[in-house]
Every structure is written in structure tokens, then in C-alpha cells.
Amino acid sequence: MRAFFFLLIGGLVTSCAAGPPQPVASPKQQLAAQRILQGKVAGRPQDCISTFTANDMTWLDRSTVAFKRGSKLVYVNHFNGGCDNYGGRYAMVTRQVTSQMCRGDIVQLIDPVAHYPAGSCVFGDFIPYRAPGK
Numbered sequence: 001m002r003a004f005f006f007l008l009i010g011g012l013v014t015s016c017a018a019g020p021p022q023p024v025a026s027p028k029q030q031l032a033a034q035r036i037l038q039g040k041v042a043g044r045p046q047d048c049i050s051t052f053t054a055n056d057m058t059w060l061d062r063s064t065v066a067f068k069r070g071s072k073l074v075y076v077n078h079f080n081g082g083c084d085n086y087g088g089r090y091a092m093v094t095r096q097v098t099s100q101m102c103r104g105d106i107v108q109l110i111d112p113v114a115h116y117p118a119g120s121c122v123f124g125d126f127i128p129y130r131a132p133g134k
Contacts, residue, residue: 033060036074041132045125048102049075057092065092067126075126083107083121090118101126 036058049067056068063082067075080103090109094101103125109118 029059029061032058033064033066036060036066036068037076037129039131040074040129042076043128043130045127046075047125048100049126051096051099051101063121072131074129076129077126078124079107079121080104080124081122083109083119092121 058066058068060066060076062084063079065077065079067077069075089111091112093108093110094105095108096105101123103123105123107121107123109120110116111118
């Protein structure tokens, strides 16, 4: 019994040391990410972006979204702690007091058919990607 206890504790410690799972992108999401970011260079992370001009959103993987602003500027956001409940079928809903989405804002995932909440995610930094020289 004592040996079982130590094996159990050892397994728990080992599983914690492995780190979080990496985001998994489908082939369609990988292609979208390549197309959206092709020829663009990352800039300094920003705390917030305007919702008026960044409303064309694309999921790049289970914890990353891109907000296109025309053809020359894209903001990429990696959710803090991921967004594993996404699963490709939920709508993303934000509740905003201002006209901006900011780091730390909570995003709720809603089933678009049954209208039930399926989880929540938290925005990280918004990283701008621009074409060089623009």
C-alpha cells in the first residue's frame, strides 16, 4: 500500500512538470494563419484594440485568434491559459463597457444553437502584425 502511495504521488508530480499542452491547430486553421500573417512582421504587444475596426476574427488554433483590420494589419491574441473549450463550434461573446477589447477581458463561449454557455477564456496581449514599411 505504501509503494502505491509513492507511485501515485510520483505520477502527480511528473504530470505537473510536463507543462501545459500545446495548442492544436487543424490543417484549415494552419492554412488560415499562414495566409493571414504572410509577409507581415510582429510589432510591440498592445493592451487593447478598438472593436470598431477589428471585427473580422479568425481562430488560428484553440488558444489563438486573429482580428483583421483591412489587408495590411492583423492583431493576434493568445488567450491567457488557452481556450481549450473552443472545439470549433462555439460563438465567442464579449461584454464590453468601452469600444475596446483589452488584455484581461473575459470571453464567453456560447453554443449558437442551444444558447448555453460552454466556457470562458481571457484575452492576452494583442500583437500587431504589419507588412514591412507600413
